[in-house]
Amino acid sequence: MTEFWMELQAVDSYQVKASGILTGADRKIITMLYQPLMGAECLALYQTLFTEVEENRLWSEAHSHVQLLNMLDISLKALFEARLKLEGLGLLKSYVKTENEQRFYIYEILPPLSPEKFFSDGLLNIYLYSKIGNAQFQRLRRFFSDEAIETTTYSEITRSFQDVFEPFKGGTAAVPDESKRVLADKITPKEIEFDDASFDFNLFLSLLSPSMITREKITKEVRQTILKLHGIYQVSEKDMPSYLYRALDASGDIDIVFLRKIVREGYTIENGAPPKLQMKQEQVSTEDRGEGLNDEEALQVYLESVTPFQLLVDISDGAVPAETDLRVVEEVMNQQNLPVPVMNVLIEYVMLRLDRKLAKNYMMTIAAHWKRKNVKTAKEAMDLAWQEHEKYKRLQEEPATPKKTNYNRNYQKSTRKEILPDWFDNEQVAPADNKMTDKEKQTLEEQVREIKERLNKR
Structure with a gap:
């Protein structure tokens, strides 16, 4: 997945477009059915964009993303991820153009599916069920449904237009030309469709x-159902035919509802729980996973690909990070606006120097120094940290002469401040010897081994 700072900046301009109006019923659907899947930040973004466009009916005024960030009180990364979720759930379309190195976005607001389509979608309803559980799921179904009234015993007496109104006799007055204006109307919702990029339909049909x-019998509806089942439950081309055979009804047609049921039950039995909706992570190649790389390259690849939260989890052997540590990391990232890979290097570096502890002021000082150095990648951060560490070691190696004058001592102190950044003296750290101690070597070897194991698992 594209890193957010490469695709979106706070100064980028945007406008909101709507092909129609959002009804009160649509707002209920968004809040009660979509919000559990996408979260409160996405709901706030969706409603804010629609509020902007309602001011001018179909188009909003042009603004920079700074306005959205201030109104929602979220970070640029959180805004970008919320936008991606809305796009993935079929609630937003995004367009962009670049002129003179400046980007202009158009966000087109789309309506939600109707309750009937949502609960029979075979995709969103499954993830909603997994998220909220059976009791809440059934409550929502009852909330959005009503008993149908049987009308077959009634006779329709509705009058037509011609029965009610007289023919027009007022002349041939011309209708004003409004071709340049678009009338607001109810937007037609679009169901989420899957492509067959990851599913070989030719192989599947050859096995059928x-x-x-x-x-x-493989209609468009059946085809989309197969792709959705593959996307949700990872049913392969070889296993899919057996499910279809079991889903045949007495007339030889494919019962789509029963097909979803048997696939869902098979997945739950095998995995112990229904699937959960998660944002897609960037895929790395075999080389990027660390195979065939030396220790430093493997560490670099790992720190480039993992999130700070997952890094803290891995460092703690799978335990959930402490709330205080998460707040420290979040505050440092927000204030210094460091790229995620650089933040990962900072976490690793501080924990190595401070015996697996995170000190806020110490991290903030280093982060500010790296920001001034315009460090943007994990490799640059690792190289800079290593350079400062080497300078520190060289200073420790300088022999102390007892006959040095006060002038010389003062000169040495000033020289040290010129060579090293301030953050080397902000925390008490054991002096580094010329060579790594056995304990340091063992710690580094264990760290590299753990990182390679994490890469292989990922």
Whole structure:
């Protein structure tokens, strides 16, 4: 997935577009059915964008993203991730153009699915069920449904237009030309559709027995159902035919509802729980996972690909990080606006120097120094930290002469301040010898081994 700072900056301009109006019922659907899947920040972004466009009916005024950040009180990364979730759930379309190195965005607001389509979607309803549980899921179904009234015993007496109104006899007055204006109307919601990029339909059809299921039975609806089941439950091309055979009804048609049911039950039995909706992570190649790399390269790849939260989890052997540590990391990132890989290097570096502890003031000082140095990648941060560490070691190696004058001592102190950044003296750290101690070597070896294991698991 693209890093957010490469695709979006706070100064980028945007406008909001709507092809129609959002009804009160739509707002209920967004709040009660979509919010559990996307979170409160996405709901706030969606409602804020729609409020902006309602001021001018179909188009909002142009603003910079700074306005959104101030109104929502969230970071640029959180705004970008909220936008991606809205796009993935079919609630937003994004367009961009670049002129003179400045980006201009258009955000088109889309309506939610109707309750009937949502609960029969075969994708969103499954993730909602997994998120909120059976009791709440059934309560929402009852909230958005009502008993149908049987009308077959009634006779329709509705009059037509011609029965009610007289023919027009007022002449041939011309209708004003409004071709340049678009009238607001209810937006037609669009269901989420999957492509077959990760599912080989040719292989699947070759494995499907024509005597059991003819090709005509694989309609567009069946095809989308197959792709959704593959996307949700990772059913392979080889396993999918057996599910379809079991889902055939008495007339030889594919019962889509039953097909979803047996696939869902099979997944739950095998995994012990229904699937959960998660944002897609960037995929790394075999080389990027650390195979064939030396220790330093493997560490660099790991710190480039992991999030600060996951890094703290890995350092703690899977334990949830302390709330205080998370607040320190978040505050440092927000104030200094460090890229995620650089923040990861900072966490690793501080924990190595301070015996697996995070000190806020110490981290903030280093982060400010790296920000002034315009450090943007994990490699740059690692190189800078190593350079400062080498300078520190060289100073420790200088022999102390007892006959040095006060002038010389003062000169040495001033020289040290010129060579090293202030953050080397902000925390008490054991002096580094010329060579690594056995304990340091063992710690580094264990760290590298753990990192390679994490890379292989990822």
